[in-house]
Every structure is written in C-alpha cells, then in structure tokens.
Amino acid sequence: MISQAARQRExxxxxxxxxxxxxxxxxxxxxxxxxxxxxACRDFHCITGRLEYRLLKxxxxxxxxxxxxxxxxxxxxQAAMTGLKKHNVITASRSGTGCDHTVDITSKASIKALFEKxxxxxxxxxxxxxCEYANFSEMTDEQWDTTIQSKMVGQINLVNVGxxxxxxxxxxxxxxxxxNVKPIPxxxxxxTTSGAxxxxxxxxxxxxxxxxxxxxxxxxxLEEAWDVYGEMMPxxxxxxxxxxxxxxxxxxxxxxxxxxxxxxx
Ligand SMILES: NC(=O)c1ccc[n+]([C@@H]2O[C@H](COP(=O)([O-])OP(=O)(O)OC[C@H]3O[C@@H](n4cnc5c(N)ncnc54)[C@H](OP(=O)(O)O)[C@@H]3O)[C@@H](O)[C@H]2O)c1
Numbered sequence: 001m002i003s004q005a006a007r008q009r010e011x012x013x014x015x016x017x018x019x020x021x022x023x024x025x026x027x028x029x030x031x032x033x034x035x036x037x038x039x040a041c042r043d044f045h046c047i048t049g050r051l052e053y054r055l056l057k058x059x060x061x062x063x064x065x066x067x068x069x070x071x072x073x074x075x076x077x078q079a080a081m082t083g084l085k086k087h088n089v090i091t092a093s094r095s096g097t098g099c100d101h102t103v104d105i106t107s108k109a110s111i112k113a114l115f116e117k118x119x120x121x122x123x124x125x126x127x128x129x130x131c132e133y134a135n136f137s138e139m140t141d142e143q144w145d146t147t148i149q150s151k152m153v154g155q156i157n158l159v160n161v162g163x164x165x166x167x168x169x170x171x172x173x174x175x176x177x178x179x180n181v182k183p184i185p186x187x188x189x190x191x192t193t194s195g196a197x198x199x200x201x202x203x204x205x206x207x208x209x210x211x212x213x214x215x216x217x218x219x220x221x222l223e224e225a226w227d228v229y230g231e232m233m234p235x236x237x238x239x240x241x242x243x244x245x246x247x248x249x250x251x252x253x254x255x256x257x258x259x260x261x262x263x264x265x
Pocket of ligand 1: 070071072073074075077092094095096097103104105106127128129130131150151175176177178190219220221222223225226229
C-alpha cells in the first residue's frame with residue numbers, strides 16, 4: 001500500500017527527472033550533472049535529507065583526488081596536509097618514516113619507481129628542497145651542488161618524470177620560499193634555487209600537455225618552524241601552517257596554472 005505522501009513525492013521526483021533529462025547532454029562532467037540533479041530535486045521539493053546526504057557523498061567521491069605528497073612529515077609537508085584533507089593523500093619521503101613510500105627526489109630512478117608503485121594519480125605536491133646555509137664567500141661547491149640537486153633539479157625532475165604518469169588535467173605543486181624576494185644573510189643558495197623554481201613554474205606552464213597544471217607555493221617562515229629559522233630571520237612575521245595549507249589547496253583544487261602563490265604576513 002503506497003501512502004498519499006509517497007505517491008506525491010514520486011510525482012515530484014518524476015517532474016524533477018524530466019526537467020533534468022534535456023540538461024544531461026550539456027553537462028560535461030559527472031560532478032556538474034550531479035550538482036544539477038541535486039538542485040533540481042531541491043527545486044521540486046522531492047529530496048529527503050538522507051538522499052541529499054547520499055548524493056553529496058557520491059559527489060565528494062568524484063571530486064576526491066589521488067594526491068602524492070612528498071616530504072609529508074616535514075614542517076612544510078604537515079602544512080600542505082592541512083589543505084588536502086578531502087583527498088586521498090599518498091605520502092612519501094626519503095626515509096619513508098611515517099609515510100606510505102620512500103623516494104629520493106635527487107634520483108630520477110627513485111622518482112620513477114615511486115610513480116610506478118603508486119599507480120594513477122591526479123596531483124603531486126612536493127614540499128622537499130634541502131638547502132645549505134652559509135655566507136656566499138664561504139659556500140663550498142659541494143654545498144651549492146647539494147642545494148641545486150635537491151631544491152632545483154629534484155623538483156624539475158619530479159615534473160619531467162611525473163608527466164609520463166600523471167592523469168589528464170592533473171597538477172604539480174612545487175615549493176620555493178620567500179627569501180628570493182626578501183633576502184637575508186647565509187641563505188643565498190635557498191634564495192637562488194627558490195627564484196629558479198618560481199621562474200621554472202611560470203615558464204613551463206606554457207608547455208605542459210593534456211591540461212596538466214603547475215604552480216609553486218612561495219611562503220614565508222612557518223610558525224611551526226620558527227624555532228629552527230627564527231634566529232636567522234629577524235623582523236620576519238611567521239605564518240601558521242594552516243594558512244600555507246590553503247595555498248596548496250588553491251593550487252590542487254583550483255584552475256590556476258603557472259602561478260607563484262605567495263604566503264606572507
Ligand atoms: N619551514 C619553513 O618555515 C619554510 C618556509 C618557506 C619555505 N620552506 C621550504 O620548504 C622546504 C621544506 O622545508 P621544511 O622546513 O619542511 O623541512 P623539514 O622539516 O626538514 O622536512 C624536510 C622533508 O623533506 C624530506 N626530504 C629531504 N630530502 C629528501 C629527498 N632527497 N627526497 C625525498 N624527501 C626528502 C624529509 O624526509 P625524511 O625525514 O624522510 O628524510 C622531510 O620529510 C624547503 O625547501 C624550505 O626551504 C620552508
């Protein structure tokens with residue numbers, strides 16, 4: 001026995017379904033179609049709270065991305081993590097401590113092995129870039145080489161190798177740092193390689209295929225790392241990791257490309 005209320009709801013639902021049908025063809029993605037369907041059901045008052053919750057859950061599943069976060073346990077990795085909560089985050093670092101995988105970004109073979117192991121993914125967020133600190137006159141060739149191989153070449157190689165594996169429409173987000181625009185003593189290698197990465201991102205964005213995007217987050221010092229860097233950065237105002245996390249979120253979930261996303265106080 002169908003109740004009067006159930007019959008009326010069914011009627012309203014078939015009106016909503018008819019309204020939605022012609023729009024199906026116009027909706028390129030399942031996300032936009034699902035959003036349209038939810039809105040139509042709301043307009044025709046034929047959606048229960050439970051059904052809306054279920055549809056929104058499906059929608060969330062569709063928008064969830066597989067994101068590889070490199071350097072996840074570091075200060076910057078933890079900051080990035082706060083902006084990636086809605087995604088399936090696959091973590092990696094050199095030691096692998098507390099992460100799903102190990103990777104050494106200074107080795108192309110290691111980067112390739114990581115992407116092979118992970119399988120299909122939509123985004124790479126890199127928060128690794130080891131830097132040596134010394135006055136210019138005291139920087140050794142080895143210190144320059146170590147910094148360049150990690151913060152510059154390592155990040156470029158992540159993109160170079162990653163392009164063979166990343167899904168269409170995917171994104172890369174790299175890390176630089178404010179010292180290339182606000183120089184301080186002893187940070188010449190950090191500043192120089194940060195500047196190189198900012199330039200790389202702005203230029204290579206024009207050459208990426210398959211709607212793949214790339215951005216770089218250029219933050220000032222984190223509140224959470226003030227005890228490490230604070231002494232060498234007098235007059236700088238640290239920012240909370242959660243604010244820097246928003247910059248990573250904008251890069252991964254937005255449509256911008258070729259941008260240097262500054263986070264400064
Ligand atoms: N912290 C800040 O306030 C701040 C501000 C602006 C910019 N940045 C930039 O952000 C980057 C990260 O800084 P951080 O403070 O987060 O450093 P951190 O706390 O020392 O963390 C470094 C992370 O990188 C990983 N790592 C180091 N070398 C690696 C390699 N060759 N391959 C793969 N993973 C490697 C480490 O993994 P393991 O522990 O497993 O070795 C660790 O997870 C640096 O380039 C820095 O200049 C930092």
